[in-house]
Amino acid sequence: xxxxxxxxxxxxxxxxxxxxxxxxxxxxxxxxxxxxxxxxxxxxxxxxxxxxxxxxxxxxxxxxxxxxxxxxxxxxxxxxxxxxxxxxxxxxxxxxxxxxxxxxxxxxxxxxxxxxxxxxxxxxxxxxxxxxxxxxxxxxxxxxxxxxxxxxxxxxxxxxxxxxxxxxxxxxxxxxxxxxxxxxxxxxxxxxxxxxxxxxxxxxxxxxxxxxxxxxxxxxxxxxxxxxxxxx
Amino acid sequence: xxxxxxxxxxxxxxxxxxxxxxxxxxxxxxxxxxxxxxxxxxxxxxxxxxxxxxxxxxxxxxxxxxxxxxxxxxxxxxxxxxxxxxxxxxxxxxxxxxxxxxxxxxxxxxxxxxxxxxxxxxxxxxxxxxxxxxxxxxxxxxxxxxxxxxxxxxxxxxxxxxxxxxxxxxxxxxxxxxxxxxxxxxxxxxxxxxxxxxxxxxxxxxxxx
Numbered sequence: 001x002x003x004x005x006x007x008x009x010x011x012x013x014x015x016x017x018x019x020x021x022x023x024x025x026x027x028x029x030x031x032x033x034x035x036x037x038x039x040x041x042x043x044x045x046x047x048x049x050x051x052x053x054x055x056x057x058x059x060x061x062x063x064x065x066x067x068x069x070x071x072x073x074x075x076x077x078x079x080x081x082x083x084x085x086x087x088x089x090x091x092x093x094x095x096x097x098x099x100x101x102x103x104x105x106x107x108x109x110x111x112x113x114x115x116x117x118x119x120x121x122x123x124x125x126x127x128x129x130x131x132x133x134x135x136x137x138x139x140x141x142x143x144x145x146x147x148x149x150x151x152x153x154x155x156x157x158x159x160x161x162x163x164x165x166x167x168x169x170x171x172x173x174x175x176x177x178x179x180x181x182x183x184x185x186x187x188x189x190x191x192x193x194x195x196x197x198x199x200x201x202x203x204x205x206x207x208x209x210x211x212x213x214x215x216x217x218x219x220x221x222x223x224x225x226x227x228x229x230x231x232x
Numbered sequence: 233x234x235x236x237x238x239x240x241x242x243x244x245x246x247x248x249x250x251x252x253x254x255x256x257x258x259x260x261x262x263x264x265x266x267x268x269x270x271x272x273x274x275x276x277x278x279x280x281x282x283x284x285x286x287x288x289x290x291x292x293x294x295x296x297x298x299x300x301x302x303x304x305x306x307x308x309x310x311x312x313x314x315x316x317x318x319x320x321x322x323x324x325x326x327x328x329x330x331x332x333x334x335x336x337x338x339x340x341x342x343x344x345x346x347x348x349x350x351x352x353x354x355x356x357x358x359x360x361x362x363x364x365x366x367x368x369x370x371x372x373x374x375x376x377x378x379x380x381x382x383x384x385x386x387x388x389x390x391x392x393x394x395x396x397x398x399x400x401x402x403x404x405x406x407x408x409x410x411x412x413x414x415x416x417x418x419x420x421x422x423x424x425x426x427x428x429x430x431x432x433x434x435x436x437x438x439x440x441x
Contacts, residue, residue, distance in 0.1 A: 102321025125397025
């Protein structure tokens with residue numbers, strides 16, 4: 001079965017529907033599936049729920065789907081960099097479910113691994129714990145969190161081979177592997193598709209079993225906080 | 233009177249021990265990396281998926297694929313390792329990180345911490361802070377002792393939504409260092425030129441001897 005597609009819109013063809021749940025990789029603007037996000041904007045799919053650590057910035061990343069009002073709800077841990085997000089949220093146009101960052105990552109990992117729920121200490125005694133099952137193990141209180149299974153995962157990796165084996169680069173790995181595993185279908189964009197056999201099997205970060213469709217493209221890779229030091 | 237931001241960071245850096253894996257929060261805690269004492273080797277964890285965080289890059293050497301949890305460009309070290317977010321929080325949740333140094337909006341005498349939202353005003357999110365305070369072995373908070381209006385931020389009870397309940401071990405402020413102990417807070421150290429009485433006057437929380 002051929003996994004490699006010609007464009008982001010071709011790779012998403014037949015997968016998008018209104019009201020769907022999408023899991024997206026990335027941390028801030030680092031390692032985000034920028035081409036697939038633009039293709040979803042072009043497709044005009046509406047009422048999306050998106051599980052993603054952040055919500056992009058105005059005009060880039062998931063911010064472009066907020067501008068077009070395609071997002072109904074975000075499941076995120078931190079949304080502080082996006083003025084349009086804040087405006088829509090405070091005016092009640094956008095739903096927001098805050099998840100602690102580690103809980104969100106583990107919800108994706110668990111969902112992808114067939115684990116419907118797990119107990120964690122994170123959030124005990126806070127608003128996050130409200131309405132959730134509490135359970136004591138060895139004298140400590142934990143809360144039950146659910147695994148996430150998304151209709152679609154959108155992921156950015158550095159390199160792939162045609163069978164979908166993925167290699168990430170530096171901190172651009174972040175949420176991409178857990179997001180990839182939790183989707184019923186996973187579409188991945190990479191900077192380079194390399195020939196079969198050219199990735200070292202011991203060095204593959206995510207095996208191709210999790211990857212259904214693949215595209216290669218040019219990435220802007222915008223830097224959110226350019227911070228430098230002076231040369232001595 | 234008291235410590236400035238850099239002096240608070242330098243004081244917090246005295247909490248570090250050789251061989252520790254440590255997570256530094258955004259703001260003053262990030263400055264702690266500049267004051268790691270001579271002879272102490274610590275490995276900094278960045279919760280977006282990195283152990284062995286290096287300094288900021290020289291101009292022209294920034295890499296969009298290499299950032300810290302504050303989204304700032306950084307560099308790697310010879311000992312650096314990268315991993316995904318689930319692995320990152322597995323090591324946090326699993327108690328492998330010795331200490332987190334975090335900022336705070338409010339802290340209470342029972343160790344409660346609030347640092348992620350002000351209802352109706354500031355809605356940014358908790359990021360990894362709730363996971364960190366629940367999972368790491370020791371939590372040190374670095375913060376101003378009072379608000380701009382002079383009100384104590386070291387309280388009997390937090391008024392803002394909590395990040396964690398009973399999670400703080402030590403507080404470093406511009407006025408000094410306090411420990412969370414049974415019954416309240418104990419003054420460990422006064423900042424330069426600050427007296428215990430001045431700390432008491434600026435603290436709403438119960439101070440125990």
